[in-house]
Amino acid sequence: MIDLKKVEDVVDKLANIEKICFVGCGASMSDLYPAFQLVKEKGNKISSRIFTANEFNYSVPSNIDDKTLVIIASLGGNTRESVAAIAVAKGKKATVVTITATAGSGLTKGADYVLYHGFHENYAAKTHKMQTALYLVVGVLEKFDGYTDAADFKDGLLKIDDLIIEGVKPLDKVAKKFAESIKNEPLIYVLSSGATYGTAYSTANFLFMEMQWLPAIVMNSGEYFHGPFELTEKNVPYLLFMNEGSTRHLDARALEFLQRFQAKYYVLDAKDFGIGNVIAKSVVNYFNPLILTGAMRVYAEKLSIARNHPLTSRRYMWKLENY
Amino acid sequence: MIDLKKVEDVVDKLANIEKICFVGCGASMSDLYPAFQLVKEKGNKISSRIFTANEFNYSVPSNIDDKTLVIIASLGGNTRESVAAIAVAKGKKATVVTITATAGSGLTKGADYVLYHGFHENYAAKTHKMQTALYLVVGVLEKFDGYTDAADFKDGLLKIDDLIIEGVKPLDKVAKKFAESIKNEPLIYVLSSGATYGTAYSTANFLFMEMQWLPAIVMNSGEYFHGPFELTEKNVPYLLFMNEGSTRHLDARALEFLQRFQAKYYVLDAKDFGIGNVIAKSVVNYFNPLILTGAMRVYAEKLSIARNHPLTSRRYMWKLENY
Numbered sequence: 001m002i003d004l005k006k007v008e009d010v011v012d013k014l015a016n017i018e019k020i021c022f023v024g025c026g027a028s029m030s031d032l033y034p035a036f037q038l039v040k041e042k043g044n045k046i047s048s049r050i051f052t053a054n055e056f057n058y059s060v061p062s063n064i065d066d067k068t069l070v071i072i073a074s075l076g077g078n079t080r081e082s083v084a085a086i087a088v089a090k091g092k093k094a095t096v097v098t099i100t101a102t103a104g105s106g107l108t109k110g111a112d113y114v115l116y117h118g119f120h121e122n123y124a125a126k127t128h129k130m131q132t133a134l135y136l137v138v139g140v141l142e143k144f145d146g147y148t149d150a151a152d153f154k155d156g157l158l159k160i161d162d163l164i165i166e167g168v169k170p171l172d173k174v175a176k177k178f179a180e181s182i183k184n185e186p187l188i189y190v191l192s193s194g195a196t197y198g199t200a201y202s203t204a205n206f207l208f209m210e211m212q213w214l215p216a217i218v219m220n221s222g223e224y225f226h227g228p229f230e231l232t233e234k235n236v237p238y239l240l241f242m243n244e245g246s247t248r249h250l251d252a253r254a255l256e257f258l259q260r261f262q263a264k265y266y267v268l269d270a271k272d273f274g275i276g277n278v279i280a281k282s283v284v285n286y287f288n289p290l291i292l293t294g295a296m297r298v299y300a301e302k303l304s305i306a307r308n309h310p311l312t313s314r315r316y317m318w319k320l321e322n323y
Numbered sequence: 324m325i326d327l328k329k330v331e332d333v334v335d336k337l338a339n340i341e342k343i344c345f346v347g348c349g350a351s352m353s354d355l356y357p358a359f360q361l362v363k364e365k366g367n368k369i370s371s372r373i374f375t376a377n378e379f380n381y382s383v384p385s386n387i388d389d390k391t392l393v394i395i396a397s398l399g400g401n402t403r404e405s406v407a408a409i410a411v412a413k414g415k416k417a418t419v420v421t422i423t424a425t426a427g428s429g430l431t432k433g434a435d436y437v438l439y440h441g442f443h444e445n446y447a448a449k450t451h452k453m454q455t456a457l458y459l460v461v462g463v464l465e466k467f468d469g470y471t472d473a474a475d476f477k478d479g480l481l482k483i484d485d486l487i488i489e490g491v492k493p494l495d496k497v498a499k500k501f502a503e504s505i506k507n508e509p510l511i512y513v514l515s516s517g518a519t520y521g522t523a524y525s526t527a528n529f530l531f532m533e534m535q536w537l538p539a540i541v542m543n544s545g546e547y548f549h550g551p552f553e554l555t556e557k558n559v560p561y562l563l564f565m566n567e568g569s570t571r572h573l574d575a576r577a578l579e580f581l582q583r584f585q586a587k588y589y590v591l592d593a594k595d596f597g598i599g600n601v602i603a604k605s606v607v608n609y610f611n612p613l614i615l616t617g618a619m620r621v622y623a624e625k626l627s628i629a630r631n632h633p634l635t636s637r638r639y640m641w642k643l644e645n646y
Contacts, residue, residue: 026549040372041384047370049363054545059517059569061364187510187538194382210550215510217540222377226349227533229639246382285382316552
């Protein structure tokens with residue numbers, strides 16, 4: 001479980017927040033997506049913006065100021081562009097909270113507050129960066145913006161790790177089947193909606209493209225119907241993350257289409273993990289990406305075995321000067 | 324040229340706007356992206372959110388109210404999800420402006436104001452939906468939010484159509500070469516940044532995937548370096564839209580990487596169209612997608628000829644009940 005008290009301590013110290021900016025790169029930007037989406041949908045006066053770090057650094061929004069909270073995340077804490085964003089935000093007098101797994105890293109320097117999270121301990125820990133960002137903005141919305149579902153949220157966070165850890169246990173067989181079936185495909189499509197769009201983005205861009213060198217196309221389940229569904233054919237592979245909650249209709253409509261045209265589809269459905277029995281309806285939208293990210297990790301591991309390509313293999317990242 | 328006066332007349336009638344939501348589907352959502360980005364970067368108190376229509380309809384943000392301007396676009400004006408968004412927004416007391424090319428269509432009913440634009444007249448007209456949305460929010464920002472670059476913006480809009488029409492004239496040969504070279508590729512990557520990300524998204528999802536049945540992966544030029552660049556290899560095809568203005572560094576860095584690893588890259592560079600000589604620096608970021616969208620249309624037409632696949636061919640869209 002994440003250290004809820006440490007997040008609450010940061011919220012206690014914050015003053016006068018009217019705007020939130022989420023800044024990160026790659027998988028860390030995706031991990032901020034559920035919190036971005038929560039503020040986008042539930043913020044009253046508080047606004048929500050998300051940036052890949054270098055777009056924030058080179059095209060700094062004009063209204064970053066002392067009423068702005070900038071939340072910056074990086075797992076290793078040394079992503080150059082994200083570290084640079086601290087100085088950009090502080091230069092505009094924003095309050096900066098960084099989220100990282102790594103003590104002493106670049107992201108721990110120059111920020112107003114640093115929140116640490118685990119990552120390697122278990123499948124639930126893969127979502128602790130997301131959980132930390134979510135609980136931070138829940139606190140901010142409650143303190144400054146009249147948000148009334150914070151208790152439901154906290155209750156959910158007390159339960160979600162067990163739900164993930166128990167939920168992934170029976171996945172080995174189905175994930176292995178997915179991996180064997182998909183291992184020689186030249187391309188896969190990934191669909192989801194709502195807060196889980198970030199998980200779909202992350203799965204396509206980082207689990208598949210970065211870590212498996214497997215081209216992947218991500219799209220919102222709603223957008224699918226406005227053009228890209230033209231590529232749906234028999235046996236073309238699709239991975240669909242289905243949400244419990246308000247955008248389920250979009251995902252279910254996509255599933256129906258994939259079935260109708262006999263695509264080779266794989267579904268990870270938050271409902272299969274019993275999320276609706278454990279998490280309050282008022283906040284369930286934002287717990288979908290947590291359970292689905294944990295589950296997807298099993299699928300990615302099985303894929304890496306089936307393709308004989310470890311998730312840590314890179315040809316460029318960390319190996320080239322300046323990249 | 325778009326009818327600036329008609330847009331100004333709508334702005335004159337608006338009162339008390341604090342938030343702007345952009346709602347559309349597919350290519351029409353992309354056409355709203357530059358205006359979304361302008362408000363995101365230059366809004367002072369006014370916030371900016373963008374939605375695919377069904378995500379807006381099924382997961383309605385809690386703070387849509389009588390201080391919210393909802394801008395909804397659809398070329399043909401009968402996209403079911405976008406038409407439904409009018410009632411959703413009006414149900415929450417928002418002011419609704421719709422943008423469409425089609426008199427009498429669903430999008431012209433129930434909105435507070437309707438703005439019409441051309442599309443088929445010439446290459447500049449392909450950007451008139453974008454221009455209308457941009458000029459509308461420029462007016463809103465100036466009237467309610469202290470925006471000071473409206474005169475530069477209007478000056479740019481008076482010049483941009485000629486820049487597009489003259490700029491596309493010499494493209495036939497290079498676009499044909501692109502088309503011949505790319506016509507048998509199984510997949511293409513599309514990169515850009517800033518306001519032009521919407522054009523990259525639109526090119527990948529609609530010109531390539533919907534209208535050419537050619538799989539395409541879109542990404543922000545900044546995000547490229549945080550994982551997906553692992554797939555860059557000799558002769559893998561990339562289309563890069565380069566911007567004049569504040570995010571040019573992100574695009575140029577991507578170009579350098581594509582050159583270094585001998586990808587089969589194609590560049591559409593806003594600088595080649597002389598945009599920097601004609602458009603004021605204060606607003607040039609938001610004119611890049613206009614010139615690049617106009618230019619890309621020529622490339623798409625040549626591609627459709629090379630692949631013997633008209634841009635109007637569909638297998639599902641408009642042909643299935645309920646889709």
